[in-house]
Amino acid sequence: MKSQRLLALLGAATLAVSLAACAADDTSGSGDAGAADGEIVFGLDEDSTGPGAAYAVIAGKTIRFAIDEINAAGGIDGQQIRVVVGNDESDPTKTPTVVRKLVDDGAQVILLDTGSGAVLQGKSVVKQAGIPAIAPTAVTTSVAEAPDNEFTYMLANGVDQFAEAYCGAMETKGYESIAVLSDASPAIDNINKLIIPILEDCVEVVAEESAPVDAADLTAQAARIKQADPDAILVSSLGGNFEVLAHNTLHQQIPGVLRFSLASIGNQPDSWARTNKGALADVVYMGALDMDNPKTQELEKKLKEANGDDYRLTAYDAQAYDSVYLLKAAIEAAGGADDPVAVRDALDEITGFEASFGQPGFTLSFSPDKHMGADGLCGLVLSGFDEDNEPSGAWEDYQVACESE
Structure with a gap:
């Protein structure tokens, strides 16, 4: 009996050592507040x-x-990273509970890999906990702005800058x-509240x-959009099945009309094959x-080595990778x-971080008054598709000027 107890204790000790030596991905949370000796805990919503x-899965x-x-x-600095994971399903009503659980499970920093609408509801919890959080794929500018932004950061250019780019393109094309x-997701509702008023300043x-x-x-x-007879169409979507359906339907009913899109469709390779042949040829994302x-180039090489030569790099990959290294x-x-306050203060002092996305030389910087990392518009690249629904690179008709802030 004693020998059995001894074996059980030895087995438990061995398991504990093994877990401490790895980047554990604890999808249910460890239940142990604080980091153990020799580890740093990253929370992942x-x-x-x-x-x-x-x-979010790509990121x-x-x-x-x-x-x-x-x-x-x-x-x-010699300490291994352990990950505790939660899932708020991009549901703003669930985000506070999920973030609190990550904090209870010992998270010392948090990655908010979820919809912008959900991130907005997590900001106050992050502030109350006093734990730095980065939203890798967020594009809603208010994520990084007051109120409650003292501990929340984002990397990408915001949708207000998307709108500026769309307006520049519309003007270049002569569209009115x-x-x-x-x-109808909460995230897109928040994005539209930012982007549509700016569009209304340049077009009807x-x-x-x-x-x-x-x-x-x-x-x-x-059919109702066709009846309105627009010069162009904006598909504002989180992507996935909705965006595939949108482009298939619009291509069939309103062929030849230029469609602008958010970043979603360009960063979801699985969607391209599910879209009808040629349906993306009129899309600029x-x-x-x-x-x-x-x-x-460096990140693409790494991810192809890890995932196979057919792996398609996306902006989500680049923003996720940079978030961890920031x-x-x-x-x-x-x-x-x-x-955590010292970590927050250190984030506020990062300048000129060379990003894995954007135009050559694009950098990310933070300060106490700047929690949106993008330095200027160089993180934006209007891009198109060919007739085979494959990205064709930068759109030749128009690109935003690469100006510093």
Whole structure:
């Protein structure tokens, strides 16, 4: 009996040592507040099953890749990173509970890999906990703005800058009207509240149509848009099945009309094959990848080595990867992760961080008054598709000027 208890204790000890030596991905939370000796705990709010899953899963996979890469190289100042994971399904009503659970499970920094609407509801919880959080794929500018933004950061250019780019493109093309087709998710609702008023300053918005994220038919919405006779159409969506359906329907009912899109469709390779042949040829999406950027080339090489030569790099990958390394840089500058305010202050001092996305030379910087990392408009690349629904690179008709802030 004593020998059995001894074996059980030895087995438990061996398991504990093994877990401490790895970048554990604890999807249910450890239940142990605080980090153990020799480890740093990253919290990950990853929408793996909700409307944001189409991009959050891509980003989440690369977040894990970056953490594994850091751990394999010795960790952060010799400390291994452990991950605790929650899923708010991009549902703003669930986000506060999920973020609190991550904090209870010992998270010292948090990655909010979920919809922008959900991130907005997590800001106050992050502030109350006093824990730095980065939203890798967020494009809603208010994520990084007051109120409650003291501990919340984002990387990408905001949708208000998307709108500026669309307006520049519309002016270049001589277009005077646009229609908007949206999914009815909270994240897109927040995006539209930012983007549509800016569009109204440069063109007439002649129709606004929406449908549930899980809609199976957009024929009626497309018919009303056709009747409004816009010069162009904006598809504002989280991507996934809704965006595939939108482009298939619009291509069939309103062929030849230019469609602008958010970043979603360009960063979801699985969607391209599910879209009818040629349905994306009239789509210009807000991209963020320029393969002339050496940092982008470097990341693509790493991810192809890890995932196979057919892996398609996305902006979500790049933003996720950079988010992890920004946190690493801040934790190193703060002398560890035990003092979250020191980590926050270190983030606020990061300048000129060379990004893995955007045009060559694009950088990210933070300060106490600037929690949106993008330095100027160089993170935006209007991009198109060919007749085979494959990205064709930068759109030749118009690009935003690469101006510094």
